[in-house]
Amino acid sequence: MKALENRRIYTEQPKILVATDCIVFGFDEGILKLLVFRRRIDPCKGEWSLIGSFVDAEESVSDAARRVLLQFTGLENIFLEELRVYSNVERDPGARCISIAQYALIRVNDYDREQVELHGAKWFALDDIPELVLDHNVMITDALERLRQKTTHKPIGFELLPEKFTIPKLQSLYEAIHRTQLDDRNFRKKLLSFNLLIKLNEKDKSTSKKGAFLYKFDFEKYKKLEESGFNFVL
Amino acid sequence: MKALENRRIYTEQPKILVATDCIVFGFDEGILKLLVFRRRIDPCKGEWSLIGSFVDAEESVSDAARRVLLQFTGLENIFLEELRVYSNVERDPGARCISIAQYALIRVNDYDREQVELHGAKWFALDDIPELVLDHNVMITDALERLRQKTTHKPIGFELLPEKFTIPKLQSLYEAIHRTQLDDRNFRKKLLSFNLLIKLNEKDKSTSKKGAFLYKFDFEKYKKLEESGFNFVL
DNA sequence: GCAAAAGTGTTCTCGTTACACCCATGC
DNA sequence: GCATGGGTGTAACGAGAACACTTTTGC
Structure with a gap:
């Protein structure tokens, strides 16, 4: 009990970083594609990564994802849904950091191609996804499973x-x-x-x-x- | 771009507290029930709340939930699944705090009744859930919807x-x-x-x-x- | 005129629904 | 012996699966 109460004192909590990563699906020329980019910070700087960001103090997790999506694609009002939280203690060697993965569906024709390239982002066919940093490949596998599940029960395919x-x-x-x-x-x-x-x-x-x-x-x-x-x- | 890079520097991130709250379902005498308890810290000390805890530095979110469940019910190896993240900026007046809600299914006959009462926890029939702190009532609504969805597609009802x-x-x-x-x-x-x-x-x-x-x-x-x-x- | 994709109907099967009566037992 | 909940079968219906040919038109 003591332990619990102590643990619940707000100011004594450990610092856990909160990030979000976006699994961005696109459908182009009959092929399902994903948007990835070259990570710009250590650890793993320069490697392929999902697009993402830390969550700011004054935004919700979903807002953070929308901010990132706007930045990378120039698009707003995108279909976006939470996938799940990745919180293994060792998932990020740089710090204790949890990530809330979210998947997005975008209309490839609409997006701002310049903006995408400007950020070093690139579309990969699902079959050609390279090795990504941290647990991002797992996120993709999970997102795909969710997408399959969801498209059969909700009319979200139209978002692509x-x-x-x-x-x-x-x-x-x-x-x-x-x-x-x-x-x-x-x-x-x-x-x-x-x-x-x-x-x-x-x-x-x-x-x-x-x-x-x-x-x-x-x-x-x-x-x-x-x-x-x-x-x-x- | 600059803004993005800056934001991604690990050490400069804002402190966001990470908590988990458990929606604990039980089935007793033909009635679906939920476990809630009287919150022990401010804000809202003394009010009804879901059981939960902050996530420790050295545990995953799911581990945190299992720790809490063990504490309150004395049970291990419980069915537990992530519901979703609640991250509205103003959801907790005490601090910037996100909560990963998880729902658990337990066999009411098995649980340690002493342990439950010791913590001031109580089972409420679904129809009699009192007003809870923060967004916990919303979590319950969402969890129930998920439970309905999930029990029709997976044999998890047996866990109850x-x-x-x-x-x-x-x-x-x-x-x-x-x-x-x-x-x-x-x-x-x-x-x-x-x-x-x-x-x-x-x-x-x-x-x-x-x-x-x-x-x-x-x-x-x-x-x-x-x-x-x-x-x-x- | 032919290649290439778009569009259209029917049959069969199987799973879902609706529905009513007998069974075992404790009192 | 009767009240109470447990257990069983069948017929009608509807949704999904399998399947082949005609249409349009640019070249």
């Missing part, structure tokens, strides 16, 4: 596509995330059965001569449906 | 029951967690279809004259099945 997208594109996204082949008829059927896609009068002819119709996801409608108990499962 | 349990008991647990009525025939049929329960030659006669057969969950078999892609859904 442009606002207007074709059904074949969406399918290839799901195939890339889950590393599977999907039946195009069944995929389309199920997808459309939700009545959550708004068909546009435009076609994307970049991938075929016939062209594929563009759609938008109806986020408004989805929110209402979700509130009344609707379950998205793809 | 004694090792030997009856099928009606398990059903009432699921009914308590999800606040629903389940069809007993369908529940039993689906449950047994997994072939993951070991039927014992004992009956529990505490709730009926006829008595209900006791079962054990086959965790070994489940692990193997899970590795080969089996999906538990109840």
Whole structure:
């Protein structure tokens, strides 16, 4: 008991650094990619790393991640969700430091390419991820698993596509995330059965001569449906 | 860039306290309950609070939670999983302090009742949870949602029951967690279809004259099945 | 006219739901 | 002997999986 009480005195607490690392997913040319950069401080200066930062005194963890994302990509209002905390005592040889990993989904077409390169950041295909510092490769593995889990239960895959997208594109996204082949008829059927896609009068002819119709996801409608108990499962 | 580099110097980081709070679920007499206690330090000394602690320099977040659980319940090897991080800047008026909430599932029959009372801790039925300090009520809401989610996809409900349990008991647990009525025939049929329960030659006669057969969950078999892609859904 | 991707329907299977009665036992 | 909770089977339904051909158009 004494021990507990003592431990709970605010001013006597050990200094534990709090960082956040972002697993940034992008979908480009049919391939799922991740944004990494060359770390600028010791230990491990110059090695590949997830983008991240320490959390400032006057910001929440999520704010810290958004700050970093803005810095590296020039983008705001990105899909961002907490993955989990990495807190092994020895995870960072530089100091006692825990990291709250968060994964982000961005529309690769939108991001500010200059900004990305300016920071020495680079997109890697999922299969070509180099060795990263500390436990960052583990974070990626965990994030990917979460992404698979989450995309089947929530319509977050759309965050990786442009606002207007074709059904074949969406399918290839799901195939890339889950590393599977999907039946195009069944995929389309199920997808459309939700009545959550708004068909546009435009076609994307970049991938075929016939062209594929563009759609938008109806986020408004989805929110209402979700509130009344609707379950998205793809 | 400068700003970023500066921020990343280890020694210049602000002191952010790191705590963990445990949402401890128990299932007792057909009712889902939570363990809370009277906070012993300011601010909010004397008010109801989740059990928790600051994280020590030489322990991981999960170790900290296990330490607290041992202290309050006398139990080890408890099911424990991270919920999420609560890091709003103003969440704790006493200091800049983030908390990693974790939820635990314990077998109420097993715990050391003396130890619980010694610490001023108490079990509350889910419907009777008092107002707690800081954001702890929010944590509970989130934990409950997670518990609902998780129990339907993973066989963790068993962590709330004694090792030997009856099928009606398990059903009432699921009914308590999800606040629903389940069809007993369908529940039993689906449950047994997994072939993951070991039927014992004992009956529990505490709730009926006829008595209900006791079962054990086959965790070994489940692990193997899970590795080969089996999906538990109840 | 042909290559290449987009788009469309049907059948079969299997899992989910709904539903009602007998069983064992303590009192 | 009766009240109480435990245990069983079947039929109807709906969602998911498997599967092949036509359409459009740029070259």
